[in-house]
Amino acid sequence: MSNREVMEYDVVVIGAGPAGLAFAIRLKQIKPALSVCVIEKASAVGTQILSGAVIEPTALDHLLPDWRSNPPPICLPVSHDEFWLLRDPQRALRLPVPTQMRNRGNFIISLGATCAWLAPQAEALGVDVFPGFAATEVLFDERAAVAGVRIGDMGVARDGSPKPGFTQGIDIRAELTVLAEGCRGHLSKYLIKRFKLDQNSDPQTYGIGLKELWQVPAGRTQVGKVAHTLGWPLDPHTYGGSFLYHLDQDRIAIGLVVGLDYQDPGFSPFEAFQQLKQHSRIKPLLEGGQILSAGTRTLVEGGYQSLPKLEMPGAVLIGDAAGLLNVPKIKGTHQALRSGMLAAEHFTEHRSSTGWDTRLRGSAVMAELKKVRNIRPGFKRGLRFGLVNASWETMTAGYSPWTLKNHADWSALKKLDQYRAP
Ligand SMILES: Cc1cc2nc3c(=O)[nH]c(=O)nc-3n(C[C@H](O)[C@H](O)[C@H](O)COP(=O)(O)OP(=O)(O)OC[C@H]3O[C@@H](n4cnc5c(N)ncnc54)[C@H](O)[C@@H]3O)c2cc1C
Known part of the structure; x- marks a missing residue:
């Protein structure tokens, strides 16, 4: 007993x-x-x-x-959104912000x-x-x-x-x-x-999110700005993207989210995050700054x-x-x-x-x-198909008469001798 x-x-x-x-x-x-x-x-x-x-x-x-009259300690209205396709370590193409990523009326907080x-x-x-x-x-x-x-x-x-x-x-x-x-x-x-x-x-399917909070030299942030990116350093068969949130007091939260159904057995999300910070549009924001806190967490994506x-x-x-x-x-x-x-x-x-x-x-x-049920599984067929499918699903507000299936993340991983880089 x-x-x-x-x-x-x-x-x-x-x-x-x-x-x-x-x-x-x-x-x-x-x-x-x-x-x-x-x-x-x-x-x-x-x-x-x-x-x-x-x-x-x-x-x-x-x-x-009444929460708006007694808000949490960090709580900034989003001022504007940007959405970029990173094509390689140097080049980036600014795209219209997809409906799902529009943050008008939303707030940047510390969760x-x-x-x-x-x-x-x-x-x-x-x-x-x-x-x-x-x-x-x-x-x-x-x-x-x-x-x-x-x-x-x-x-x-x-x-x-x-x-x-x-x-x-x-x-x-x-x-x-x-x-x-x-x-x-x-x-x-x-x-x-x-x-x-x-x-x-x-x-169930998962992603991994790596996040850092940076103190950057004065004058670089645009308080309330939210930027998302797609593309490099991820290959077209790896789902994910980055985010940059401009906080007050010269702080920036930066992160990379990667779907765990990637194919490349040599891929490391942590290394991809380090590469991302070297991109010509991101490095000048962070250079000379310091990391205040960092963490990694899984996301439930299914x-x-x-x-x-x-x-x-x-x-x-x-x-x-x-x-x-x-x-x-x-x-x-x-x-x-x-x-x-x-x-x-x-x-x-x-x-x-x-x-x-x-x-x-x-x-x-x-x-x-x-x-939004068909958006994430659409990216299994690559970035281009995923974007076209996401536009269709957004335009039709998810009324497609089909539901794409989710597969266990591990089933996408190729063996070393089978994998060919795209
Ligand atoms: C990188 C990343 C970026 C994100 N960005 C955003 C964003 O911008 N906007 C947004 O809305 N969402 C975002 N999310 C998602 C958001 O964080 C989650 O959806 C949200 O936190 C879910 O809340 P929850 O209470 O269900 O779980 P959680 O916030 O995960 O809270 C669970 C709590 O339970 C505790 N716990 C767990 N197990 C036990 C146990 N056995 N005993 C006692 N305690 C336990 C944990 O310590 C934790 O405090 C992001 C997630 C990640 C990983």
Whole structure:
């Protein structure tokens, strides 16, 4: 018989990203009497979230109608967009900004700082936010339904033996467990497999995002400018592109996103990012500056076709853990916030995870994914086909009578002796 300490809540949320915090805030706004805690593995909320993002603000307007009079610490209206095709290390062609990439009315934020700004607002409503604790195991009840999570033990040596200061992790039991772990969450992956939630969907696909925040010499930035690029240093069969966000105080967030279905076995996304910064249009911006912070994170790219079933007995998936990122826009924050709010509304109305999958699939969150569902898979046939297909899908607002399939990323990788550079 285990003598672990047990805490009981109505709801336990795993992950204090935008999805988990939106869920907790909305739940308390609707039913203040329900008890909810948010477990976050980072030592402080927001520190494991890659910062420097452009967000669509409507979901935040819905969650916190007054947020514009008390904005997050970094929050700049987008002033203008640019879109470039990089042809080689020197040349670049300016293209019209595709509809998906237009950011009029959007804001450049630090996502980490925004989560750190949301957490106290959740606490003010009575949510218990516990940073510094990773949920490492799922608890089940006698009906094999999810019944909460176990927090990992602390003070464990590499060989598994207890070190001085060892503390046994507690069990948190709850009527509903909300998986808001972000992309490829440990417990989410385990539960998707255990409950076969992906048996009727295409394989999930992923990208990798490398991001740096630069302090550059004074006078180089155009505050609020958002620039995206396609093409070099990626070959035409590698999906991806870069982004540059001009912040205040002479700071620039730069990043490269690469689909993990690349064919070239010798390709290194990290090296491609280093090459990108040498491009004749980018180097003069960064030269003489210094990197303030850097990070790498996976993105969930499968969208509509790859969405697993989002409910299981006792638990639901929301945000990137569910796979709700809109990949042509490279935006998932508004989808995370919207799904968090909607899941909270569902739970307060039904006191159950049952029906959440249908509810989400009938919502604006899913409609947004459906509209862009064929854009990402179109790039499997190369950049040129991908761009033509993306224009068609945008013009027809996703009404094509077909849905292109997603394939597991690894299946695209060629063997060394089969690969011919394009
Ligand atoms: C390079 C890059 C650029 C991006 N740019 C943009 C952009 O410009 N605009 C935009 O809208 N979106 C952007 N996104 C996507 C956006 O970051 C995500 O869609 C969004 O953060 C998803 O929110 P979430 O709450 O679902 O997950 P996350 O933000 O990933 O939050 C999950 C949280 O859960 C915690 N966690 C995970 N597992 C556990 C566990 N077992 N126990 C406890 N805690 C746990 C993590 O530490 C994290 O804090 C970008 C993503 C990347 C990688």
